[in-house]
Amino acid sequence: MVNQQAVIHIVRKKPVWTELAAIPDGIHFYHITDSLGRKWRTIGQHITDAIEVFGFGYREPWTIILEQAPYDSELSVEELLRKLNVTMYDEELICDMHIILNTLDRRNEFVQRILDINPHSIFQLLYELKAEYLVQDSISEVSFKQKYKLNPVEALTFYFLENVDWHTYRQWIEAGGTAELCIRLRNDNPYISLTEAIERAEQN
Known part of the structure; x- marks a missing residue:
């Protein structure tokens, strides 16, 4: 099906x-x-x-x-997961949806753009949107710096739109990573992953 x-x-x-x-x-x-x-x-x-x-x-x-479905002003990630019939066993997908579809508008955009509902289509659209948001709708450099001071793990998560844990953050710090270096690397390549950023930082 x-x-x-x-x-x-x-x-x-x-x-x-x-x-x-x-x-x-x-x-x-x-x-x-x-x-x-x-x-x-x-x-x-x-x-x-x-x-x-x-x-x-x-x-x-x-x-x-x-x-199309009407705009849902109360659409949460949990409700979207239920409607898509995503099971609790799809932990990676659930985590990525929380990170990438982190605003009400993004969740409604996902509903507007999806056609057929199946695991492949969900993953494909989710990562198409991620690529678009990294270029067109990334958090500002000022906001990123402010968030980085308060909670660097959360700031890195939403700046790269990927799951960042404390282990990965420690690798970033040990490689000499800073908020300013993040911004510079993202300006060079908006699609760079944090793992690639760590490798670049280690080379400097």
């Missing part, structure tokens, strides 16, 4: 081909509401095969999104 998400509501609509409307068990359009609150159109003879076709994923012209 490409589209692995819950169907909240499904309604049978008009026949796909009106000239064949009189044929018993003809193919009809179905409107589906998914777990994210999006409205889809798909086709099938009955509800069960309409849901099966929906599970094959977004395919124009038959299975398409008619309406």
Whole structure:
């Protein structure tokens, strides 16, 4: 299944081909509401095969999104994980979603841009967004310096948009890492990881 998400509501609509409307068990359009609150159109003879076709994923012209989900002003990471049916065993994904989708707007953007719901699609979009945020929506240098003074591990986590623990932070410090060096390395390469930054710091 490409589209692995819950169907909240499904309604049978008009026949796909009106000239064949009189044929018993003809193919009809179905409107589906998914777990994210999006409205889809798909086709099938009955509800069960309409849901099966929906599970094959977004395919124009038959299975398409008619309406995106409305902006959710209370969407938390936990609620998004529930709607995406991400299990507690996906610890890496859960951690990365907390770090990358760290604002309400980012979580709603994720909902607007995802098509089919499956582990590959979730990971792919999440890291596409990460790359965009590192360039277009990174925390300012001033904010980073302020956060670094208060909590360097948290500051590094949100500056690189990756999970930083105390062990990695110690490696960074031992390599001569500073907030100013972080900024310089990120200006040279906005996609640099903290591990790569540590290697660069060790070379200096």
